[in-house]
Amino acid sequence: MRGLAALLLLGGLTSVPGIAHAASQDITITPTSVRPTIDPGSVYHGSFQVLNQGATGYRYLVYATPYRISGEDYTPDFTALPTAPNISSWLNFSVPGGYINAGQTATIDYTISIPENTQPGGYYAAAFAETQYPKVANSITLNERVGELFYIQVAGPAVTKGELLTWQSSFLQKPPLTSTIRLQNDGSVHYPATIRLNVQDILGHSKYSLTTDKELLPQTIRKVIAPWKQTPSIGLFKVTGSVSFLGQTKTLPTKWVLVMSSFVRLIVASLVVLIILFVVIYPRLQARRKTKRLRKG
Numbered sequence: 001m002r003g004l005a006a007l008l009l010l011g012g013l014t015s016v017p018g019i020a021h022a023a024s025q026d027i028t029i030t031p032t033s034v035r036p037t038i039d040p041g042s043v044y045h046g047s048f049q050v051l052n053q054g055a056t057g058y059r060y061l062v063y064a065t066p067y068r069i070s071g072e073d074y075t076p077d078f079t080a081l082p083t084a085p086n087i088s089s090w091l092n093f094s095v096p097g098g099y100i101n102a103g104q105t106a107t108i109d110y111t112i113s114i115p116e117n118t119q120p121g122g123y124y125a126a127a128f129a130e131t132q133y134p135k136v137a138n139s140i141t142l143n144e145r146v147g148e149l150f151y152i153q154v155a156g157p158a159v160t161k162g163e164l165l166t167w168q169s170s171f172l173q174k175p176p177l178t179s180t181i182r183l184q185n186d187g188s189v190h191y192p193a194t195i196r197l198n199v200q201d202i203l204g205h206s207k208y209s210l211t212t213d214k215e216l217l218p219q220t221i222r223k224v225i226a227p228w229k230q231t232p233s234i235g236l237f238k239v240t241g242s243v244s245f246l247g248q249t250k251t252l253p254t255k256w257v258l259v260m261s262s263f264v265r266l267i268v269a270s271l272v273v274l275i276i277l278f279v280v281i282y283p284r285l286q287a288r289r290k291t292k293r294l295r296k297g
Helices: 262-296
Strands: 006-010 018-020 027-030 043-052 058-066 068-070 075-077 091-093 097-100 105-113 121-132 139-154 162-168 177-185 191-201 206-216 220-228 234-245 248-260
Touching: 027 121, 027 139, 043 058, 058 091, 091 121, 097 105, 105 121, 162 234, 162 248, 177 191, 177 206, 177 234, 177 248, 191 220, 206 220, 248 262
Parallel strands: 018 139
Antiparallel strands: 006 139, 027 043, 043 105, 058 097, 058 121, 068 075, 091 105, 121 139, 162 177, 177 220, 191 206, 191 234, 234 248
């Protein structure tokens, strides 16, 4: 529910002996994403709900921002590119905000108006609901916001193209056992990719499985890192899986992974050193003893 939640420090003072907010206050939004397909020149109608799951009421604002990502880690960015249309201007809300009592839900209706000559493809925005706590002297006002992502597809001929770039799970790792998948969207519209991973021990027993859906935006590369958080300190494991997108499923090549924690590696390294010393020194000791016996004889 809290998918896009972010804590913002708003309007602080230079002297901050305290923080002004009620710890029991809690704002959530549902749904956290929507994926409408809309014709150019038409209007889409929808709604979302703002929930107060805390113990006291508060005022809140509702507003829209552009949405894009930066880097393969898909760091969210809510600013518009100078060369791109400001998609947030397409959204209009039934109310700019309001007051919500503890335990209550507010329904916000909205419209998405697509300009007539908009090219087919993917366009992205976010709608935020943000608390508005009263300011207190000599304190920082800590406001919270939650958001819904809009993955808008403007109807018409669009390029849908993507590929699996890399799949990696290194042979020697420290806990947690981690696999990395990189996917590329070469098209003009977003699409989801479903990633499935399974980790087995050397006896074939399943130790960990993961199924996750990731959205890929046009002309981006997305890196998905999948750690097995309960990885033991030592073990040999087989990692298998698949990636499904754009109506195709690609089977990932099997990876064998030897996991050893830092402590285990220290023990193994110490044993190796002892073995090497034994292999090198023991024959010399034996040779000396033999030489001494021959001299005595």
